[in-house]
Amino acid sequence: MSDCxxxxxxxxxxxxxxxxINDTKQVSDTEAVPLGASLDRVLAEQIISPINVPSHDNSAMDGYALALKDLHSGDTLPLAGQSLAGHPYSGEIPAGHCIRIMTGASMPSGADVVIMQEQTETTGKGIRFLQKPDKPGNHIRTAGEDIPAGAQVLTPGRRIRPQDIGLLAALGIAQVRVYRKVRVAIFSTGDELKLPGEPLGEGDIYDSNRFVIKAMLGKLALDVIDLGRIPDDKAALRAAFMQADQAADAVISSGGVSVGAADYTKDMLAELGETRFWQLAIKPGKPFAFGQLPNSVFFGLPGNPVSAAVTLQQLAAPALRHMMNQQPEAKVELTLVTQTPLKKRPGRRDFQRARLVYRESGELQVRSTGHQGSGVLSTLSHSDCYIVLAEEDGDKQAGDLVKVQLFDQLLI
Structure with a gap:
């Protein structure tokens, strides 16, 4: 069956x-931020190394530095001094001598090899070397071995990770230019919604969607504007839409995109902007809506909590990353044996909540975390992956091979 x-x-x-992706615009404004504030921001410049890393030849071991030509197997060489990290040996090693050197310390002039201390003995005449290296360069890290000066290190569009911050610090870079944060306004709709801590009346539920949406968006470098709960009232919803559209680049609502009599979100979208598409061949998440407002794009997530989380991760988040100028990040997918039977009707792509498990043999497998109803948030909480069943798939039996998609940064 076609993916279409x-x-x-x-x-x-x-x-x-x-x-x-085609209907969302990337932000163009940039700003310079201190390196320590750059985590998860999207790089807006090419990083070229201004220095060699390491900046000087240095020892990869604790041991002794010397000129290989001065050494014969079993020789004892007198000690001429030492080189410590930050306190290098001054001058050139005298011929026929060695110096004590520590890991990371600069190689002294005249030395072309380091012999680790485990291959030496200390005697009254100096240091006796039990083995002789075959060639110069033993246990030496050369200047620019990691990164030579002038090399391209990072490219625009990269999400800056902790290890990237360490790399930039190693280059002496104190601030970086990044794209400005995309502004996202969120709200949930429904008269039945109550905040955690409030008492529930008959027919009421707690507003879990907005909390999980805000938490997931918090994993991205966004400015999130939380407009709270909007009642099932056209005037209130119109005001929320207009406020969100003026304040943000993207608007995300939860609920109101199904076919119920009080589902006003689609009506409001048609009144103030336009609906680009609605209803998808996925489960959960069929009533996802996407549209355009005067100043922003709109993502209408379904009201069921699992549907909201799945469509945010699978649909809205890739579009938001595109708006952020972030390079696409491939989802990690595996083919594994399912330990549990899976129910599936052909017609829609199904994202079933699941968990990775190891057999005693060490083989990695997967199992369903239970009830797959779109309102059952507990199974999502107990999961670390989806079993992804294609549109044409039917039921699967325990022991069948299935495609597994690991949760990305939004859900871990």
Whole structure:
């Protein structure tokens, strides 16, 4: 079956993702931020190394530095001094001598080899060397061995990770230019919603969606504007839409995109902007909506909590990363044996919550975390991956091979 659509005419996931990327604009404004504040920001410049890393030839071991030509197997050489990290040996090693050297310390002039201390003995006449290296360069890290001066280190669009910050610090770079943060306004809709800590009336539920959405967006370098709960009232919803559109680059709502009589979100989107597409061939998350407002794009997530989380991760987040100018990050997918049978009707791509497990033999397998209803948030909490069943797939039996997609940074 084609990725484009399923048997009921719903739009396929790949087509929706392509539309989302094509219809969202990338921010162009940039700013310089201190290196310590750059985590998860998107790099807006090419980083060229201004120095060699390491900046000087240095020892990779604790031991003794010397000129290899001065050494014969079993020789004892007198000690001429020492070289410590930050306190190098001054001058050139006298012929026929060695110096004590520590890991990271500069190689002294005239030395071309380091012999580790485990291959030496200390005697009254100096240092006796039990082995002789075959050639110069033994246990020496040369200047620029990691990064030579002038080398390209990082490219625009990279999400700056902790190890990147360490790399930039090693280059002596104190600040970096990044794209400005994308502004995202969020709200949830429904008269039945209550905040955690408030008492529940008959028919009420707690507003879990907005909390999980905000937490997931917090894993991205975004400015999140939380507009709270909006009642099922057209005037209140219109005001929320207009406020969000003025304040943000993207607007995300939860609920109100199904077919119920009080689901006003689609109506409001049509009144103030336009709906680009609605309803997809995925499960959970069929009633996902995408549209355009006067100043922003709109992502309408379903009201069921698992559907909201899945569509945020699979659809809205890639579009937001594109708006941030972030280079695409491939999802990690595996083919594993399922330990549990899986129910599936052909027609939509199914993201079933699951957990990786190891057999006693060490073989990695996967098992369902239980009930797959779109309102069952507990199974998502107990999961670390999805079992992804294709549109044309039916039921799977225990022991079958299935495609598994590991949770990305938004859910771990």
């Amino acid at each position: 659509c399923a048997t009921d005419g719903l739009m396929g996931l790949e087509v929706a993702l392509s539309r989302l």
